[in-house]
Ligand SMILES: Nc1nc2c(ncn2[C@@H]2O[C@H](COP(=O)(O)OP(=O)(O)OP(=O)(O)O)[C@@H](O)[C@H]2O)c(=O)[nH]1
């Protein structure tokens with residue numbers, strides 16, 4: 001099922017959430033519906049998106065909560081009616097923000113709960129504070145993480161520390177890098193789920209994945225331009241601290257791999273990247289692949305990977321949880337999509353791919369690993385189901 005973009009909302013909560021949304025809206029990531037939510041009217045004013053929702057009734061929180069999680073939570077509860085309106089008629093709600101302050105940490109779990117009560121699947125994408133922000137913020141973020149996890153279907157955790165190259169990064173650049181990563185991640189997922197592409201996973205695949213995994217993920221990111229873009233993007237992804245130099249892949253139970261390339265992207269490049277990633281996953285791990293072709297990405301390749309955390313435990317499906325929906329909130333349309341019969345086992349379809357022999361792997365000798373010929377397309381070797389959109 002490809003989602004209508006009108007039924008997906010990207011919500012930024014708190015100061016970091018508003019800044020990340022502003023980054024997205026101002027850097028050409030047009031298409032998603034954006035809503036900024038904060039206690040802080042200044043942060044809202046600086047976020048140039050279509051919908052801005054101030055939460056809380058107290059006048060003295062117009063500059064944020066000052067790291068008061070309880071006030072953040074209360075503000076969201078006080079504005080419950082506004083949030084119900086905001087999150088009604090959605091299939092999927094992305095919640096983006098930083099944990100460690102009062103608004104994001106306090107309001108995000110409430111917003112997630114309300115969105116789920118309205119029938120939406122909730123994907124939370126959260127940043128954790130830098131170590132230099134201190135132990136108090138780290139502790140606060142940890143408890144908020146548990147609260148968000150309890151109220152969301154899938155949570156992607158980006159520890160800010162892991163996005164930087166260590167002490168060399170300037171503070172401003174460090175936040176910007178983390179925000180960019182989160183923006184690209186959310187936009188990549190939005191595109192895969194709302195726009196039919198050449199190779200796509202859809203909402204049903206994502207929901208199956210969420211059910212099978214613990215619902216908590218970390219992410220990796222690689223981006224490169226030029227002739228060797230696929231090799232360099234893969235290297236950047238593997239060497240990045242977010243995936244612990246690829247270590248996180250070895251412990252994963254599932255991975256969602258999104259690539260964005262230009263019309264010049266070749267099958268060899270897609271396969272080279274897929275092979276590089278899936279060769280490091282355990283044999284039992286499930287993978288979803290989405291490839292988007294964008295005219296603006298000529299000569300460029302962006303790879304984003306969501307990797308499930310091995311320590312997560314499968315959570316009950318949303319239909320099985322005890323939280324009742326808000327009366328009258330669930331549309332007939334949405335209700336019927338929730339009651340779909342279980343999907344039959346995935347079977348690989350015939351893909352309409354043109355094989356173009358112009359990639360960087362053209363003259364490369366066959367690569368063997370663990371008795372397998374890695375030049376055989378990964379989706380065939382590992383029986384991964386990918387759809388021709
Ligand atoms: N990635 C990223 N993280 C940020 C950014 N700004 C802040 N953070 C992180 O998010 C955490 C929460 O900060 P804010 O979002 O400003 O706090 P808030 O939710 O508005 O909370 P209060 O201002 O206390 O009400 C911080 O501890 C930072 O680690 C940003 O621009 N990008």
Ligand SMILES: [Mg+2]
Pocket residue numbers: 014015016040043063064065101103
């Ligand atoms: Mg703030």
